[in-house]
Amino acid sequence: MQYSNPGQRWLRHATVEDIPAIEKVFAHARQVMAEGGNPRQWGTKYPYPEMIAADVRNGNTYLLVDNAGETPDATNGTFEAPELEEVRGDHERIIGLFSLFDGEDPAYGDINGAWLDNDPYMTIHRVASSGLGKRAASDIISWCMRHYHNVRIDTGPNNFAMQHILETHHFIRCGTIGVLDNQNPDMDESRLAYHRHDH
Known part of the structure; x- marks a missing residue:
């Protein structure tokens, strides 16, 4: 699909060739979190x-x-909601990224609280923005909820921006989960657990 406005966004699966750019996006996200008072989530x-x-x-x-x-000014304005299109733009920029998983997440088996239900669900992990455009996380969450009706996600207790986005998208805070990471001692082990199920 070709978009008449270069600022129109779409989603595509990442390829191996994208990995260096992905690593830069994550580095940017870690820096933004640290500068925003959330250095220990990642x-x-x-x-x-x-x-x-x-x-x-x-x-x-x-x-x-x-x-x-x-044409970076093309990102100003209102465009159609992004959809999945497996094409690569000639002047493509990564606005944001995330990982999506189908099936039970081992980290979600033990929750201090309670999930909304035990039905099959999708899990969103590793949401990050490149800083090249606004509302990246909101576009990502909106796309996931347009295509999947039972979705879980977690975020850091100091990641107030993501908490606001999730609650704006009608996710329910269900409690806390723990993540143990021996490779990264400067990372918090606690996460806020969110769940939305549209019946």
């Missing part, structure tokens, strides 16, 4: 290179992109 290392590569290789990573590389 620490200084997460997500790890082997994790990034596995997500891409297994088809779990999605990129939110536009084609405004030579």
Whole structure:
């Protein structure tokens, strides 16, 4: 699909060739979180290179992109909601990214609280913005909820921006979960657990 406005966004699966750019987006996201008072959600290392590569290789990573590389002012304005289109723009920019998983998440088995239900669900992980455009996380969450009706996600207790986005999109805070990461001692082990199920 070709978009008449280069600022129009779409989603596509990441490929191995995208990994260096993905790593830069995550580095930017860690910096923004640290500067915003949330340095311990991802620490200084997460997500790890082997994790990034596995997500891409297994088809779990999605990129939110536009084609405004030579016309950055084109991102100003209102466009159609992004959809999945497996095309690469000639002047493509990564606006944001995330990983999406189908099936039970091992980290979600033990919750201090209670999920909304035990029905099959999708899990969103590793949402990050490149800083090249606004509302990246909101576009990502909106797309997921347009296509999947039972979705879980977690975020750091100090990630107030993501908490606001999730609650704006009618996710319910269900409690806390723990994540143990021996590779990254400067990372918090506690996460807020969110769930939305549209019946």
